[in-house]
Amino acid sequence: MDIVSDIARILVTSLVSIGLLFGLCKLIGQRQIHQMSMFDYINSITIGSIAAELATDLERWWEPLTAALVYGLAVVTINIVTCHSMVLRRFFNGKPLVLYEEGRLYKGNLRKARMDSNEFLTQCRIAGYFDLTELEAAVLETNGQISFMPLADRRPATPQDLGLELPPESLAVNLILDGKILWENLKYSGHDETWLNKQLHQQGISHARDVFLATCDKQGHFAAFPMRDKVVQHDIFE
Numbered sequence: 131m132d133i134v135s136d137i138a139r140i141l142v143t144s145l146v147s148i149g150l151l152f153g154l155c156k157l158i159g160q161r162q163i164h165q166m167s168m169f170d171y172i173n174s175i176t177i178g179s180i181a182a183e184l185a186t187d188l189e190r191w192w193e194p195l196t197a198a199l200v201y202g203l204a205v206v207t208i209n210i211v212t213c214h215s216m217v218l219r220r221f222f223n224g225k226p227l228v229l230y231e232e233g234r235l236y237k238g239n240l241r242k243a244r245m246d247s248n249e250f251l252t253q254c255r256i257a258g259y260f261d262l263t264e265l266e267a268a269v270l271e272t273n274g275q276i277s278f279m280p281l282a283d284r285r286p287a288t289p290q291d292l293g294l295e296l297p298p299e300s301l302a303v304n305l306i307l308d309g310k311i312l313w314e315n316l317k318y319s320g321h322d323e324t325w326l327n328k329q330l331h332q333q334g335i336s337h338a339r340d341v342f343l344a345t346c347d348k349q350g351h352f353a354a355f356p357m358r359d360k361v362v363q364h365d366i367f368e
Contacts, residue, residue: 180197224272227239227243230250230262235262243270245270257276259280264280266280266281297349303315303318305344309340330344
């Protein structure tokens, strides 16, 4: 009975731990690892470790629970105050560092970033710059990513450079997803079921249930992607 009782308690504390992590993630904000500052990253690891301890500490489960809440509230508080204070923002998140500018590599800033020249050149190559003469500047951001500014004559041409006027872009609205019509989205797009069926028939599709995804933008461009249940026998990436 003790084993069954322990398993039941672990099940309960594990569910509490999962709920706590989900709630703290919602409270702190959903950001990917490359978007986090070092402070946020370390706190996320710590909160995860505490939550794991909460799932298995059957005797004093309230201690890791309290610690996780303290860490989570501390992170939220710091994020709030850094939004209103530049001084605190620089203290907790740091400042961007210029690593390269106008043909000069700043060795002192590289050393401050704990980065040597080989690692910097590796990051340049990963970003597609195999020659530093193609760069105007490189900046280490507070989340650890390096932003690269190419020379004006090396960047891709834009429609403005070519003197072209293009119509404004608009987000495509999902009208069908997994074979189900999204009625609110269809109404938002300004169309009805009759129009939708007509668009599907023009693409040789009989029923909405046969469509994996269908979209439409404000310019009226309709796209439908039918479902394919057949297993593909070849792999084009091999």
